[in-house]
Amino acid sequence: MEKKDKTNKIKKNKRKYNLLTLVLISIVTFVIGGVGTFYYMNQKLEAATETNQAMNKIETVYSALYNGYYKTVSKQKLVNGALTGMVNSLGDPFTDYMSKSETESLNNTISSSFTGIGAEVQKKGNYIQIIAPIQGTPAKKAGLQADDLILKIDGKSIKGYSLSKAISLIRGKKGTSVTVTIKRGDSTFTKKIIRATIPVKTVTGHLLPKNKTIGYIQVSTFSENTSSEFKAEIKALRKKGAKSFVIDMRDNPGGLMDQALKMSSMFVQNGKTILQVQQRGQSAQVYKAGKKYDGGFKVHEKTVVLINSGSASAAEIFSAALNQSANIKLIGTKSYGKGTAQTTLPFTDKTELKMTIAKWLTPNGSWINHKGLTPTIKADYPSYAYQTAIDTKKTYSKDEVSKQVKKAQVLLNALNYSVGDANGYFGDSTVSAVNKFQTDNKLTVNGTLDKETINKLEELAAQKISENDNALNVAITQLNGK
Template sequence: MPEEPKDPQVTPAAKTDDAGQNPHLKSKKNRPKRRVGLWTYIISIIVALGVGIGGTYWFLGRAVTQEINNMQQTSAAMKKIQSVYSTISENYYKPVNANKLANGAINGMVSSLGDKFSEYMDKSETESLNDTIDSSFSGIGAQVQKSGSYIQIISPIAGTPAKKAGLKPKDIIKKVNGKSIAGLTLTEAVNKMRGKVGTTVKLEIERGGKTFNVTLKRAKIPVTTVNYKMVGGSKKIGYITVSTFSTNTAKEFKTALKALDKKGAKKLIIDMRGNPGGLMTAALKMASIFLKDGKTIMQVQTRGAAAEKYVAGKKYDGGFKETKPTTVLIDGGSASAAEIFSAALQQSGNAKLVGSQSYGKGTVQTVTSFSDKTEMKITIAKWLTPNGTWINKKGLTPNVKASEPSYANLTVISSVKNLTAGNVNDNVKTLQEYLKALGYFDGKVNGYFGTTTTSAIKQYQKHAKITVTGKMDKNTLTKMETELATKITDNDRAYNAALKLMEK
C-alpha cells in the first residue's frame, strides 16, 4: 500500500485522509492529544537561553503573552464545565448517569461549532459509520447530512432502494416510520433508517415545498463500488460508474481500467454523478492515474497554515498510468471525494466535465477514537482544487452543461387512495405531470381529477395493455413509474453529451 500523506499540523490523534463523510485513519489513543503549539517551544527556548533582542524580543513576548492568555481561558472554561457537572451530579433531584452527562457535554461542544460534518458518535453510531466505510451495510442506500432540524439527501447511491424509489439530492427526510426526526443527530436518524435486509421503512419526504411518503425495502448496499462496460459502438468508449469512495474503490477502479483496455477501449467516460464521496485516499490514488507525476491533485489547508499540495506520483498510483482521452460526468449529487477526483482531472489533466453543478463539499474530516469505542468526527481542514479554488457550497462548474429533463425531478406518488375522480390534491397534480411526460395528457396541470385526466389514464392503460378503466390503481401506477424511469434513462442528456464529445 502506498505511503499515506502527512497532513500538516495534525496530531497523531487527529490524522486523517478523509475529505468526505467517512474516516479512514483513526487514532487508537484513549483521548486526543493536545497539540503542542509553536509558542510553547518558543517559551522553552526563551527560558533556557534567556535571550531577547530588540523588536524580536517584543514580538515574541507578545506572542508568549497571547499563548498564556489562551491557556488561562482554557483552564477557566474547563473549571466551569467541572463546576456545572458537579452541581448537577450532587444537587439534581434524582440520580443522574455520569456517562449521559459527559456525552451531553461533548455533544454540546461539538454542536456549538455549527458544522454539520462534525459530530460525536456513541458506540452504535461508530459501528454504523465504520460499516459505511467498508460498504458493508444494509439500509436504503443514500448519503445524507443534517439540514436544519431534519436530514437532507446528498445523493442516493446507484442500484439501491433510495435510487430505485426516485429519491433525489436535496430531498428532505422529515419522518421515519411515521415519527418525526426533528432534532435527532445525523447518526440517530440514519440508524432509524437502517435495519435488516428485506424489512421496510417508510419515509416522509419534502421536495420543492411538497411532501410525500415512500416505502422502501432495505437491502444490502452493494459492496462493489465500480462498474464498467463498453459503449459507443465502433468508437470503443469505456464507460465507468463509481458509486462511492470506499476502502476497495481504488483497487476496483484500476481493475476496471485494465479490463476496458483489454476490450480495446480507446476513450473513457467516468460517471461520478450521484457519488457522495468518501475516502480522500481513494480519490488521490484514482486521480493520480490520469495525471503526470508532479501534477497537483488537490491542496489541503489547515487553520493558520499554508496550503499543502498533494501531487500525482508512484506513492499513489503505483506507477500505473492511464492516458486515454477522458470525460467525467458530474451532477448535484457529486460531492467530496468525487469532486476532488473531478477537479483534479479537469484542472491538472485537461479532462472535460459534463453535466450540472456539483454539490460543493470542500472540507476534510478526521475521526478520533476513544477507549470506550466512541468516536468524534471533526472538520480539521479545507481542501482546495489544484488551482487553489475552495468550492465549498459552490461546487464544480462543468465545461459542458447538460441537466436532467424536468420530469426527472418529479415527486413520488406514495398512494393511489386519493387519486380518484373529482379529487383535487398534489398527488393528482403529480399524476398529471407523469402522464404529460409520457405523452398522454395535454390538459392543464392543476391537480383536479376530471374527465381529461380520466381520458389520459385510459389511453395509457390501453398502451400498457392493462385493463382499461380510467381509474388509478397500484398496477397502473407501477407501470407508469417504470416507463417514466426508462424514459429518464433514455433521455440522459449529460451522458449523451459526453458520448457525443467522445465520439468526435
C-alpha cells in the same frame, strides 16, 4: 454518504496538559529564549487558565443537573448532550459526534463492506424484490435468485415496509442467522441464512452497447478499495476493446482522499498538481501526480467525466484534478461544493468525533465550498427526474386537486399519456390518461391513482430517464468527435 464523509482519515493520540506541565515547559523555554519567550509563556498560561475555567463550568453544570434535577438523569445522556452541543455550536454539518451505531455505519461505508446475506434488493409493490444475489455470498449459496420476493423476515410480514427498514432487519452481526420467506412464481418457501461480511463493489463498468469502443465506468463512492477496483476496470475494458472512457461521478458523495489522489494521478502528467490542502494557520500542502500515487499506471485514452449536484468531496477532487490538470471535460450540472476535509478521533466506547480539519483547493487554487464545480458542458436529465415521490398513502380520484395529482400528471405527460396542463386538477383528461395507462400495463382499470398505479408510473418514468440520459449522450458525442 449525506451524505457522510471520512476524507483523509487520521487517528491521533490525545495530548493532555495540566497547568503545572505548561508552567515547567514555559520556564525552561524562558531560560533559553529570553524575553521573547516570556510573552509566549504568558499566552500559554492564559490559554490554559481559560481552558480550566471553561472545563470547571461544564463540570459544575453537569454535577448540578445530575444531582439536583427534579428527576433522575442518565449520566450518558448528559455527556452526549454536552458533546453534541459543542459540535453543533460550530454550525458545520460535517463535524459530528457520532454514536456507536453511526460510527459503525460510517466505517462500513469506508471499508465498502457490511454484514448481511449479500443480495441487491429493491422495493417492489408492498414487498422487497431481489435484484441479484452477490457471487460467493450466503444469499447466493442459499439459492436465492433474481426476482425472488421477500415476504417475511424472521416470520414477520414486511408488507408495506420501507426498503431501508427491511434492509436493517436483514442485516445483523456476523455469524447470526436470519430466516427469510421467499415467493418465487407460485411457490413460497423459507430459507435460514447465516449472516457474513459482504464486500461491496464501488466501481462498475461496461462497454456502451451502441458504442463498443467507449468504456463506461461508474464510481459510487471512494472507499478503501476503490482505486484498485478502478484500475482493474480500466484494464478489463481495454481488453474488451475500449478506446475511450466515460467516468460517471454523478451522485457520488465522496469518501477517502487518498483514493481520489491515486485515481486522479492515473490521468494527470507526473509533477502536475492534483490537490491542495490547507489547515488553519498553515500554507497549503500541494499534492502532485506521480508514481507515489498511481504506481506508474496511466490512462492516456480520451476521457470525459460526468458530474451533478450529488457529486461531492472526493468526487469533486477527482473531477477538478482531471479538468484543471489534464484538460478533461466535465459534463452535466454543477457539483455539490464540499471543499473541506475531515478526520476522526475514536473513543474507547466505539463512538467517534468526526471533525473538519482543513479546506482543500483545486489545482488552480480555487476553493469550491458551497460553489461547486461548473461543468464544461451543461447537460441534464429532464426536469421530472428531480420530482419527489408521490405519496401512496391514499388513492387520488376524479375532481381532486393536490400537489400529488400534479406530480402524477407530470409523469403521465412524460410517458406520452397526455393530460394537457399539469395543474393538479384530476379532471376528465387525467381520468382518460390513467385508464389508458392502467390498460396498457395490465393493472386494474378504475381511473384512479391507487398505490399500484403510482408505483408502476414511477417505475416506468425512472426507466425512461435512464434510457434518455442527456449527459451521457453528450459525452458520447464528445468522445466520437462529433
